[in-house]
Amino acid sequence: MNSLTSPLAHPFFVHFPIAISFILPFLMAALFYNEKADRRKGIDNPSSGLWSLVFICISISTMFTILALASGSAAVEFFQSKLAEQSVELKAIQKHEEIAEIFGMISYVICGLSLFVFIYKGKQRNRLLGAIFILALGQFAMALYAGQTGGAIIYTTRAAEYLMNAY
Secondary structure (H helix, E strand, O other): OOHHHOHHHHHHHHHHHHHHHHHHHHHHHHHHHHHHHHHHHOOOOOOHHHHHHHHHHHHHHHHHHHHHHHHHHHHHHHHHHHOOOOHHHHHHHHHHHHHHHHHHHHHHHHHHHHHHHHHOOOOOHHHHHHHHHHHHHHHHHHHHHHHHHHHHHHHHHOHHHHHHHHO
16 A cells, blocks of 8 residues: 555644644735735735745645545545444544545635735735635634544544554
């Protein structure tokens, strides 16, 4: 089994995008505030250093989201064979998977928009930053929900025990 898509890799990969989703709304708010202040001062390339940090965080989050979704899919396949008789736990895993896919879609849209904003310097930039901020809040909410359901899966299905015995 590929180590990047191993069910054991999922806990490692999943925590990077979750952590970044917690700080991204604050970074976006700081960026939006700094851009407004810089524009009032007449600075042409507002907040380029802070925007670079935000863009790097978004890129890292998206990369780890892809890895977390791949390793999570491997974990789902692994647990479906172990939990075939426990329909309640399988439903919890399916709900977690759906939430994770929504988190991934939001992450991809944020990454695409941020790449566009990173290049685009026009008048609609603030609106695009506002859209990214709103999406970051949605991603934050999905991270909370996915984390809660993922934790519930670990504690109700003895998932860690199954994984440790399998490897």
